[in-house]
Amino acid sequence: MDDQNRNLILATALSFAVILVWFLLFPPPEPTTPPETAQTEVQATESGTTTGVAVPSGTGEQAGTPQIAPVETKTRAQALAQTPRVPIETARLSGSLSLVGGRIDDLSLNKYHVTIAKDSPNVTLFTPAGAPEAYYALYGWAPAGGLSYDAVPGPTTRWEVESGTTLSEDNPVTLRWDNGNGLIFRRTISVDDHYMFTMTQSVENTTGDEVRMAPYGIIARHGTPTNLKNFYILHEGVIEMADGELEELKYKKVVDLPVDPGERAAAERRDISSNGWIGFTDHYWMSTLIPDPGQSFTSVTKYTQGNDTFQTDVRLPVMTVGAGTTEQMSTYLFAGPKEWETIRYYQNDLGIDRFVDSIDWGWFFFLTKPIFRALHFLHGVLGNMGLAIICLTLFIKALLFPLAYKSYVSMSKMKKLQPEMERIKEQAGDDRMKMQQEVMALYKREKVNPAAGCLPILLQIPIFFSLYKVIFVTLELRQQPFFGWIHDLSAPDPTSILNLFGLLPFAPPGPGSFLAVFSIGAWPILMGISMWLQMKLNPAPTDKTQAAIFNWMPLIFTFMLGRFASGLVIYWFFNNIITFTQQFIIMRSQGVKPDLLGNMFGRLRKKTKAQ
Known part of the structure; x- marks a missing residue:
């Protein structure tokens, strides 16, 4: 047998080991960060340092969203007991939403357990601010056109329940807040029989003048998760679909983003014309902000070094609410396991662009x-x-x-x-x-x-x-x-x-x-x-x-x-x-x-x- 053939057979036999070692030691290159986009923000007068959120400063037509601020660390039970709550009870989810900020910040997955032990607790997805590894979704309005943050509901706003006592598959909950100056805000939260929340935000203008504001949604994580697998073949971190292009950023890459002066943090912004979503993905679980298909919006990935907080935003366009009129906007929040059948259903039924690709199929997606x-x-x-x-x-x-x-x-x-x-x-x-x-x-x-x-x-x-x-x-x-x-x-x-x-x-x-x-x-x-x-x-x-x-x-x-x-x-x-x-x-x-x-x-x- 000549050297050439002998080496070929040897190389073939050993290729499995070589590729395995290479795959483990040298991960694929991370996606490159696109150029920064300009954005100005509106005047802010409110802060929420006791509940984990502070708003930006500046002026301009494009509305900004709150930033996460340091919070006092408590146990999870203490953090839950600190605010009035509305229970969440479905066949697949259990938890509660806080009336302070109207946040979804307490969520467990009923079908999934931490281990295979019979007495193993359910997997916890969301945890309120103030508790270790806080992880939650919050919504609000950013003022524009000279309106102040005092006039719109923010992260520390105390909502009252207008209808509904427990959020379940057949029972939505509507929250109400009156700013006392002619603007009445409502937030109707509904959930299906799986893991999709629908957030409908409306504003009723009883003043004599038109007002301008923009709805937003935020998912925030305090600190890098401690249960990361940190394995090269698995993506954990920010995941985003931007007009058909899948973007993935591991937590360490988010930390290394260039500082955006407008955000006062390491940040990356994208203007998405029609179809997209953004959020955080773990090994098996995911939380995702999803505007209606066809809706334009600005997505933001942000890391605030001072309080070690990661944040993904969906910022919708500024809306004009005429005198005596009511305007509303609906978005989705997925919070649950990456079940293939479930997310494929959302992709096909709700038209969520390439939602199945939230599962990390890898380089060999045509085989996986x-x-x-x-x-x-x-x-x-x-x-x-x-x-x-x-x-x-x-x-x-x-x-x-x-x-x-x-x-x-x-x-x-x-x-x-x-x-x-x-x-x-x-x-x-x-x-x-x-x-x-x-x-x-x-x-x-x-x-x-x-x-x-x-x-x-x-x-x-x-x-x-x-x-x-x-x-x-x-x-x-x-x-x-x-x-x-x-x-x-x-x-x-x-x-x-x-x-x-x-x-x-x-x-x-x-x-x-x-x-x-x-x-x-x-x-x-x-x-x-x-x-x-x-x-x-x-x-x-x-x-x-x-x-x-x-x-x-x-x-x-x-x-x-x-x-x-x-x-x-x-x-x-x-x-x-x-x-x-x-x-x-x-x-x-x-x-x-x-x-x-x-x-x-x-x-x-x-x-x-x-x-």
Whole structure:
């Protein structure tokens, strides 16, 4: 075998490991920040330092929005008890909204729990200002045309309930505030049977003059979330759709934005002509401000260093409210899990542009999307996501079988020629040029292409990464059980060889221990064995160094995949088993009789005799 072909096979076999390491160490480049846009702000006279918001200063026609200000840290329960509240009770959501500012700042997800333990609490999405890791949505009006902030409701305004006692699917709540000078503001909040709020803000002008103002919505997060995965293949931070263009900014990139003098903070502003949304995305959860499709608006991403607060704004155009008239504007707020069916429904039914892309499909979106849809369909049919992964493995192997067949036939021929290649190597001795010439002549005579086995492996690499992306990113695999000890396919195998898979009376080392890398579960070990069996069917390299590398690869991959999601390891195990079965049958049909253990024991006997 000449150096070129030998290196090709080696590179193919090792490409999986190389790409994996590269993918983990060198993330894709972050989106570039577009040029800053100019914006002026209106005069402000109000501040809200006790509740986490302060308004901007300046004058002009384009209205500004409040900024987040420092707050006193309390427990979550103390922060909730500080303000009067209206309960939120739906089948999927529970919490409350504060009558101070009319904020949605207390929200839990009824269907989702923090862990798989039976007594695990529900996942908390929103938390009020003043509590650790405050995270909430607030709405208001920014004055324009000489109107002052005293004349419009702001973050500290105390609303009264005009109608409704509990916000639920069939019972909206309307809040009312009278500024005492002829302007009456109402905010009607409704929620559907999933996770979409509709915020309708109206102003009734009973004065004798027209007034000008602009509605806005804000989602604020106090501090960088502590539960970030910080993994390169997952985006966590600000996510925005701006006229068909998806923009993603991690928290550290928001901190590094250039300072906007008008915002008095690191900020980025975009004028969106017709379709867009903006908010924060976590691993599985998301909060998003969504104007009506076709509505123009200004989106703002902001970080205030003094109080370590992140903020996303939707600023709607300035409205003129004539004397004796009423004007209103409606926007949406999504606050919940990134369920594919749910957000696809909102995309199709409400016309929210590319809302499904709020799921981080990654570089290989052309593979991750169909792979997820296939898994989702199979899960619906079979009722078990692990079985869906196995069925998907069978489908992928069937799809690639025509290429695999040619590859296995070529490998069978090379396996048949192994004794002849060993003879050529012995005869050539140290004359590598002569050995390569004779090997190439042998390939040509027997019509063997040594590179034919590379293509199926190369095709498996993007499929493997796409499946890994789907398992790691999508909510539908979170806490999905398989059989036996696998209760969460998105988490690593919980067993460990260090305590003999639970037979010894002590727990294996946790992730913080240096021994954790050796804490390999049962499924990764099975995967390593299946990989060893599959590789033993392939013709062994004539070069001793390459042969040693190939022999170590199953062990290396066992440790590499040991802490990966168990769903991915199960996929790789069954992929290896199917590959082994296909290759074994094809090799037998080509007259090659693999003798896996016999070859190993034969080499041991030969080594013993030599000694």
